[in-house]
Amino acid sequence: xxxxxxxxxxxxxxxxxxxxxxxxxxxxxxxxxxxxxxxxxxxxxxxxxxxxxxxxxxxxxxxxxxxxxxxxxxxxxxxxxxxxxxxxxxxxxxxxxxxxxxxxxxxxxxxxxxxxxxxxxxxxxxxxxxxxxxxxxxxxxxxxxxxxxxxxxxxxxxxxxxxxxxxxxxxxxxxxxxxxxxxxxxxxxxxxxxxxxxxxxxxxxxxxxxxxxxxxxxxxxxxxxxxxxxxxxxxxxxxxxxxxxxxxxxxxxxxxxxxxxxxxxxxxxxxxxxxxxxxxxxxxxxxxxxxxxxxxxxxxxxxxxxxxxxxxxxxxxxxxxxxxxxxxxxxxxxxxxxxxxxxxxxxxxxxxxxxxxxxxxxxxxxxxxxxxxxxxxxxxxxxxxxxxxxxxxxxxxxxxxxxxxxxxxxxx
Ligand SMILES: *Cc1c(COP(=O)(O)O)cnc(C)c1O
Numbered sequence: 320x321x322x323x324x325x326x327x328x329x330x331x332x333x334x335x336x337x338x339x340x341x342x343x344x345x346x347x348x349x350x351x352x353x354x355x356x357x358x359x360x361x362x363x364x365x366x367x368x369x370x371x372x373x374x375x376x377x378x379x380x381x382x383x384x385x386x387x388x389x390x391x392x393x394x395x396x397x398x399x400x401x402x403x404x405x406x407x408x409x410x411x412x413x414x415x416x417x418x419x420x421x422x423x424x425x426x427x428x429x430x431x432x433x434x435x436x437x438x439x440x441x442x443x444x445x446x447x448x449x450x451x452x453x454x455x456x457x458x459x460x461x462x463x464x465x466x467x468x469x470x471x472x473x474x475x476x477x478x479x480x481x482x483x484x485x486x487x488x489x490x491x492x493x494x495x496x497x498x499x500x501x502x503x504x505x506x507x508x509x510x511x512x513x514x515x516x517x518x519x520x521x522x523x524x525x526x527x528x529x530x531x532x533x534x535x536x537x538x539x540x541x542x543x544x545x546x547x548x549x550x551x552x553x554x555x556x557x558x559x560x561x562x563x564x565x566x567x568x569x570x571x572x573x574x575x576x577x578x579x580x581x582x583x584x585x586x587x588x589x590x591x592x593x594x595x596x597x598x599x600x601x602x603x604x605x606x607x608x609x610x611x612x613x614x615x616x617x618x619x620x621x622x623x624x625x626x627x628x629x630x631x632x633x634x635x636x637x638x639x640x641x642x643x644x645x646x647x648x649x650x651x652x653x654x655x656x657x658x659x660x661x662x663x664x665x666x667x668x669x670x671x672x673x674x675x676x677x678x679x680x681x682x683x684x685x686x687x688x689x690x691x692x693x694x695x696x697x698x699x700x701x702x703x704x705x706x707x708x709x710x711x712x713x714x715x716x717x718x719x720x721x722x723x724x725x726x727x728x729x730x731x
Contacts, residue, residue: 352364
């Protein structure tokens with residue numbers, strides 16, 4: 320047997336579940352909007368979707384918007400984040416979590432993550448609080464809820480807002496309560512790769528009626544809900560999603576619970592099999608996270624169990640075997656050029672000052688997971704147990720034959 324990377328027969332030659340997945344429901348709902356003549360953001364399907372999303376997450380208000388990035392930005396604006404305010408964020412997340420802060424002219428403060436959950440370390444959060452700190456953005460990374468007990472207690476002690484970036488965590492439940500209920504605002508994304516998708520799209524949830532009306536108004540040109548069309552009370556923009564998107568989202572949302580159940584079952588099976596496999600570690604279940612949608616499964620790679628081949632070469636070998644694994648983010652967010660001194664401040668205002676030297680920042684757990692992490696995306700878990708067995712077979716094959724690879728290492 321030879322590695323597929325060296326010309327051998329791959330473990331798997333059939334594709335895994337294709338994402339996004341759709342059926343008759345999405346097609347029919349789209350045609351209905353097309354024929355209705357009401358294509359924009361005031362189509363009744365938008366409110367229908369908002370109500371369904373709010374019901375699934377047990378929240379009072381859901382306000383849809385154009386994407387998960389503007390959802391975060393709007394949430395921070397509605398909470399009054401202004402120039403110079405510090406907002407604590409993790410560095411192991413998608414860039415939007417931190418750039419939303421800059422877009423409001425706030426200053427992101429990166430703090431390290433917990434190595435087990437990959438979510439904000441509550442101790443690190445508390446240590447980073449200053450008189451300028453206004454809010455904390457808790458990302459539920461990969462669909463695993465952050466420690467909302469600890470973060471909630473810290474926020475209450477220091478009078479901070481919590482915003483939940485739940486872009487990975489549609490339908491996740493922490494100790495009996497769905498995500499989105501722990502922060503003042505929770506935000507979600509419906510970008511093409513997310514668990515519920517309309518290509519692009521987002522939503523903000525809250526239990527606070529005053530915050531809800533500010534969120535809605537900002538996305539609707541400063542209008543008041545039910546008010547006159549050409550009467551604008553506050554500064555706002557147009558961040559609406561369309562009737563077409565809402566039509567798709569209604570259908571997608573109905574499938575989420577069953578899809579999450581299937582993913583959890585397959586991910587649990589992978590975890591149980593990896594316990595007796597050295598070199599690839601998967602976090603144990605957090606019993607406080609009652610429902611995890613498994614957006615991303617992150618494995619820690621130990622090259623010493625694979626004849627010393629690099630993580631990147633291991634991933635290439637897996638891809639050749641027909642298992643589309645991915646490397647984690649190349650580096651923590653603060654290493655991106657957007658945070659370099661020459662590109663800051665985000666405004667010309669005197670009161671903005673960087674709370675950290677982003678260019679020299681080094682948070683060890685975030686650095687380590689970027690170096691060791693391998694991602695298996697959610698669609699790999701939407702099929703059968705055989706799919707997981709194929710993934711495991713590819714892991715085993717590359718491990719057994721890794722010694723035949725080091726010569727490739729240098730060519731990258
Ligand atoms: C996808 C994502 C976003 C932003 O969502 P968009 O809809 O792509 O703007 C924000 N935060 C995290 C963690 C994400 O993964």
